[in-house]
Amino acid sequence: MAEGGGRAMRGAVPALLAGRLPAPAQLWQAARDGLRGSVAREAEQRRLFPWLAVAFGAGILIFFTATDGEPSLAAPLIAAGLCLSVTPLLRARPVALALMLGLAAVFLGFAAGVWRVASVAGPVLTRVTIAPLVGLVEGLDEREGGARLIVRVERFGDLDAESRPRRVRVSYRATQAVRPGDAIRATARLLPPPEAVRPGGYDFARDAYFRGIGAVGSLVGKVEVGPPAEPLALSLRLTAAIDAARNAFTRRITDAIGGQAGAVAAALVTGKRGLISNETNDVLRAAGIYHVVSISGLHMVLAAGVVFWLVRAGLALVPMLALACPIKKIAAGTAMLGVTAYCAFSGWDVAAERALIMTLVMLGAILVDRPALSLRNLALAAILALAREPEALLGPSFQMSFGAVAGLIACAPLIDGRVFRTDSSSRIARSASWVAKAVVGTLATTLVAQLATAPFATYHFQTVQPFGLVGNALTLPLVSLAVMPAAVLGMLAYPFALDRPVWWLMGLAVRGMLDISAWIAGFGQANVVLPAFGTGALMLLAAALLLATLPVSRLRLLALVPAGLGVALAASPIRYDIYIDRDGAGAAVRGKDGRLVVLGRPPSFMLEQWLKADGDGRPPEAATGAAGPRCDRIGCTLTAVDGRAVALVMDKRAFAEDCARADILITRLRAPPGCAAPLIADRTFLAVRGATAIRLGTAGPEITTARGAGQPKPWQPQPASVATPATEVGPQSPNDASAADPSDPPPSENPQ
Structure with missing residues (x-):
C-alpha cells in the first residue's frame, strides 16, 4: 500500500513541476493511498493501540463537557457492543477496522464517565450552615x-x-490531640465546596465531589475527642492506622532535619505537604521543580528503581542464584510490591495512583519479556487510570504526567546520549563520556518534558518558569542520586530505629535543593504570568502533541497544523473586562488604565486567580489599593474601560440610586423587581450561573459563566438560596480565617 501511495504521488509531483495542477481524482487517489500506506506502517509498528487510549479519553471528554442532564449507562455500553460485534467482518479493511475500534473506545470512555459519577454520588451541602457535627x-x-x-x-x-454530606473537610486550630480514628463532637461552620472562581478556572467542587467530600469549613469552639462508639470496619481501621503512621513518620523526619528542609523531606516520603510554607512553595515553583514535592511519577520510578537495583545487585552477588534464577524478573516483582507499599503509605493520592499504575505496567512488561518503556505500555496505563478515575483527564496532573512521558518515549532515540559513547579503553575517556551523557541526557530530558507539558501548565496555572530547565538540571541529580535513595534507606532503617542519621544526610541534600531553588527564584522574571487562553487552544495543542509523539510515519507532519493554530489562539486569548465573585461580594473591573481594579472585598485567593487569568503579575494587595473606584459603606462605583458605569451594591439602600445610573449592577443581594440597570448580576443570577466574566464591546456585554446555561452538574446542586429567603448566616468577612477560599490549588505541577 505504501508503494501505491508513492506511485500516486510520483504522478502528481511532475504535474506540479510542469506548472499545471494535478487532476482532483489524482490528488484524491494520492491522498487515499498515502493514508493507507501510513496506517499500514503504523499497524506494522504496533502504533495503533495508543490511539485507543486517545479515543477512550475522547469519550470521557464528551461526557464531561457536552452532556446536558444524566445520560444512561446502558446506551454507551450497547453502542460499544454493536461496534465491537462488527469488527470480525472488517479484518480485510484495516482502516475501517481501526475506526470501528476507536468508536467503540469512545463509547466505553463515555460509559466510564457515567459509571464514575453514579458510583461516587452523594449529598452536597447547598448553603452555609453552622451546626453541631458528630x-x-x-x-x-x-x-x-x-x-x-x-x-x-x-x-x-x-x-x-x-441531605447530609457523607464526608467533610474542616480546618482545626489544634489545641488538643486529635488522631485518625478518633470520634469528635464539635460545632462546625460548613459551606458548599467552592466552585471555579472564573469561567474555565479550577473547579474545587468537582474534585471534592469525586473524593466524596460534600462540604468544607472549620470547627469552632471546643472539640470533644474520644474513641468511636462502635468498632470500626476493617477498611476504616486500616485507613486510620496508615494515616496515623504517616503523621508520626512526618514528625520524625521533620524533627530529625528541622526547618523547611525537614518539611520538604517529609513531603517527599509521606506525601504530607501541609508543613511546607507558602514562601517555600513559591520558591520551588519559581525554580520549576514544584513537582518534586508531590508524590507522582518521579517518586514512583525512583523508588521502584532503587528497590529493583538493590534486589538485583544483591542477588547477583550470589553466583548460584545469578545463574539459576531470573534475577531481573525477581527484582521487578519485588519492585512492584515495594512501589505499591510506598503508594499505600503515601496516602493513595490521585497523582500517586496514576503513577503507580504506569510503573506497575512497565515493571510487568519485564515479567513477560516485553520492553518496559513503550507507548503501548503508556497507553495501557492511561486506559487503566482513566477507567478508574475518568475525571482525572480534566486535571493538570494527568495531562502533564502522560504528556511528559509520551514526549520522552518518542524522543528517546534522540536523547539517549549515544553520540557520546566511546570504545576507548582510557578511564579518562570513559569517565568523560559518562559525564557528557549524564549532563546532556538530563538537560535534554528536562527540555523535552517542559515542551510537552508547557501547554497544560500554562493553561492551568497561567505561569511559565523560564529558568525551569536550569532548576531541574541542577536539582534532579540531587533528588535522583541522594534524596530518594536516602528516603528508601530511611524507611528500611525506621523499624530498627536507625533512621535518624539517614534523615540527617537526606536533609543536607534537600537543603542544597532549596538553596539552588532560592538562587534561581532570585533571578529577574523567574515567574512569568501569561493571560489565560481558552480550551480551544488547549485542545489543538494537545492534538499536536499526540500527532507528534504517537505516529512513526509521515503522519507526524500533521502535528504542524494544530500546533500552528493552537499557538495562534493561545497568543491572542480572550481577556475579560469584568470578573464577578460567585457570591457577588466583590468584582474586578478593567479601569481606564487597562488594568483590573477591585470593587468590594473578594478573597485574596480569588483575586489572585483573576489577575493571573488577565496576565497581571501584581500581588492581590496592589490591585486592592489601586485608585479609581469610589466607595462608601453601602457600595462602590467605577467607570469601566469603555465608559460604562459599574456599581457594586453592598446595602439595599444603594439600589435606588445605582439601579437608575449603573449600566452593570453587581450585588450579593436580590435586586428589586423594578431595577432599571441593563445588566444585573445579583444573588439569584449568581446562584444559578456561578462566577461570571464579562467582555465589554461595542455590540454589548459578552457574558460567560462558570456553570453555563445547561443543567447543573451533580457537583453543582441547586442552591437553597434560589428558592428560600436569606438565612441568618451573614456574608463572609475577608479577615475571617474560615472565609478564605478553602480550595486547594489544582493538584499541581506533576510533569514527571
Missing part, C-alpha cells in the same frame, strides 16, 4: 498553626441522611 476522623494533615481533618459525618445539625 463524626469520625478519617484523615489528618498537620499544617502551620493547625490541622485539616477529613471527617466521616454521623450527624450534622438536623439534616437527614439524604
Whole structure:
C-alpha cells in the first residue's frame, strides 16, 4: 500500500513541476493511498493501540463537557457492543477496522464517565450552615498553626441522611490531640465546596465531589475527642492506622532535619505537604521543580528503581542464584510490591495512583519479556487510570504526567546520549563520556518534558518558569542520586530505629535543593504570568502533541497544523473586562488604565486567580489599593474601560440610586423587581450561573459563566438560596480565617 501511495504521488509531483495542477481524482487517489500506506506502517509498528487510549479519553471528554442532564449507562455500553460485534467482518479493511475500534473506545470512555459519577454520588451541602457535627476522623494533615481533618459525618445539625454530606473537610486550630480514628463532637461552620472562581478556572467542587467530600469549613469552639462508639470496619481501621503512621513518620523526619528542609523531606516520603510554607512553595515553583514535592511519577520510578537495583545487585552477588534464577524478573516483582507499599503509605493520592499504575505496567512488561518503556505500555496505563478515575483527564496532573512521558518515549532515540559513547579503553575517556551523557541526557530530558507539558501548565496555572530547565538540571541529580535513595534507606532503617542519621544526610541534600531553588527564584522574571487562553487552544495543542509523539510515519507532519493554530489562539486569548465573585461580594473591573481594579472585598485567593487569568503579575494587595473606584459603606462605583458605569451594591439602600445610573449592577443581594440597570448580576443570577466574566464591546456585554446555561452538574446542586429567603448566616468577612477560599490549588505541577 505504501508503494501505491508513492506511485500516486510520483504522478502528481511532475504535474506540479510542469506548472499545471494535478487532476482532483489524482490528488484524491494520492491522498487515499498515502493514508493507507501510513496506517499500514503504523499497524506494522504496533502504533495503533495508543490511539485507543486517545479515543477512550475522547469519550470521557464528551461526557464531561457536552452532556446536558444524566445520560444512561446502558446506551454507551450497547453502542460499544454493536461496534465491537462488527469488527470480525472488517479484518480485510484495516482502516475501517481501526475506526470501528476507536468508536467503540469512545463509547466505553463515555460509559466510564457515567459509571464514575453514579458510583461516587452523594449529598452536597447547598448553603452555609453552622451546626453541631458528630463524626469520625478519617484523615489528618498537620499544617502551620493547625490541622485539616477529613471527617466521616454521623450527624450534622438536623439534616437527614439524604441531605447530609457523607464526608467533610474542616480546618482545626489544634489545641488538643486529635488522631485518625478518633470520634469528635464539635460545632462546625460548613459551606458548599467552592466552585471555579472564573469561567474555565479550577473547579474545587468537582474534585471534592469525586473524593466524596460534600462540604468544607472549620470547627469552632471546643472539640470533644474520644474513641468511636462502635468498632470500626476493617477498611476504616486500616485507613486510620496508615494515616496515623504517616503523621508520626512526618514528625520524625521533620524533627530529625528541622526547618523547611525537614518539611520538604517529609513531603517527599509521606506525601504530607501541609508543613511546607507558602514562601517555600513559591520558591520551588519559581525554580520549576514544584513537582518534586508531590508524590507522582518521579517518586514512583525512583523508588521502584532503587528497590529493583538493590534486589538485583544483591542477588547477583550470589553466583548460584545469578545463574539459576531470573534475577531481573525477581527484582521487578519485588519492585512492584515495594512501589505499591510506598503508594499505600503515601496516602493513595490521585497523582500517586496514576503513577503507580504506569510503573506497575512497565515493571510487568519485564515479567513477560516485553520492553518496559513503550507507548503501548503508556497507553495501557492511561486506559487503566482513566477507567478508574475518568475525571482525572480534566486535571493538570494527568495531562502533564502522560504528556511528559509520551514526549520522552518518542524522543528517546534522540536523547539517549549515544553520540557520546566511546570504545576507548582510557578511564579518562570513559569517565568523560559518562559525564557528557549524564549532563546532556538530563538537560535534554528536562527540555523535552517542559515542551510537552508547557501547554497544560500554562493553561492551568497561567505561569511559565523560564529558568525551569536550569532548576531541574541542577536539582534532579540531587533528588535522583541522594534524596530518594536516602528516603528508601530511611524507611528500611525506621523499624530498627536507625533512621535518624539517614534523615540527617537526606536533609543536607534537600537543603542544597532549596538553596539552588532560592538562587534561581532570585533571578529577574523567574515567574512569568501569561493571560489565560481558552480550551480551544488547549485542545489543538494537545492534538499536536499526540500527532507528534504517537505516529512513526509521515503522519507526524500533521502535528504542524494544530500546533500552528493552537499557538495562534493561545497568543491572542480572550481577556475579560469584568470578573464577578460567585457570591457577588466583590468584582474586578478593567479601569481606564487597562488594568483590573477591585470593587468590594473578594478573597485574596480569588483575586489572585483573576489577575493571573488577565496576565497581571501584581500581588492581590496592589490591585486592592489601586485608585479609581469610589466607595462608601453601602457600595462602590467605577467607570469601566469603555465608559460604562459599574456599581457594586453592598446595602439595599444603594439600589435606588445605582439601579437608575449603573449600566452593570453587581450585588450579593436580590435586586428589586423594578431595577432599571441593563445588566444585573445579583444573588439569584449568581446562584444559578456561578462566577461570571464579562467582555465589554461595542455590540454589548459578552457574558460567560462558570456553570453555563445547561443543567447543573451533580457537583453543582441547586442552591437553597434560589428558592428560600436569606438565612441568618451573614456574608463572609475577608479577615475571617474560615472565609478564605478553602480550595486547594489544582493538584499541581506533576510533569514527571
